[in-house]
């Protein structure tokens with residue numbers, strides 16, 4: 722199932738509001754053989770978020786101390802907060818032959834491509850700029866200022882979509898989930914599926 726006894730490392734990125742977490746959670750429910758890496762962040766927990774489940778919530782001083790000590794496989798500042806992936810957990814799972822999925826931003830993905838060149842990266846696009854904004858507002862848990870900042874940042878994230886091995890559009894949820902599961906299955910079987918690069922949609926999202 723895994724290459725040379727080592728697990729596969731999947732990296733999934735998307736602009737905030739593309740539905741990445743919902744898709745990833747559904748993928749993990751369908752594919753229990755993939756371990757989701759729980760990141761560290763300096764962001765405050767949203768209502769309902771639990772320390773150690775969605776994230777390890779830490780203060781900036783301890784994050785910076787751990788980053789300097791090399792605790793993180795990658796780390797980046799996103800929307801004004803620091804986020805990082807535990808090197809020990811990810812490398813431990815991969816060495817034990819388990820597949821690992823990182824839900825991180827494009828900056829983290831770029832660092833992972835350098836340190837783990839065998840990783841498989843997937844970028845999730847929203848079907849349109851209007852739908853991205855509707856989904857961001859629909860979440861209802863972020864302040865207007867946070868939503869505005871995330872909308873502005875989404876174009877910066879989408880501009881890096883072409884760096885990813887696979888690009889998929891989260892229009893109809895079930896279709897996007899099938900496509901994501903299909904990518905995982907193909908990688909595990911040593912196949913490289915042909916998927917669209919969605920050039921026209923990326924151009925439209927960047928022009929919006």
Ligand code: 5GP
Nearest residue numbers: 760764796797799804805806824825826829
């Ligand atoms: P949120 O605060 O909405 O959960 O996440 C904001 C952004 O930070 C998302 O794009 C998410 O993928 C990214 N992110 C979450 N964890 C990490 C991480 O460990 N490293 C990096 N580079 N980005 C992360």
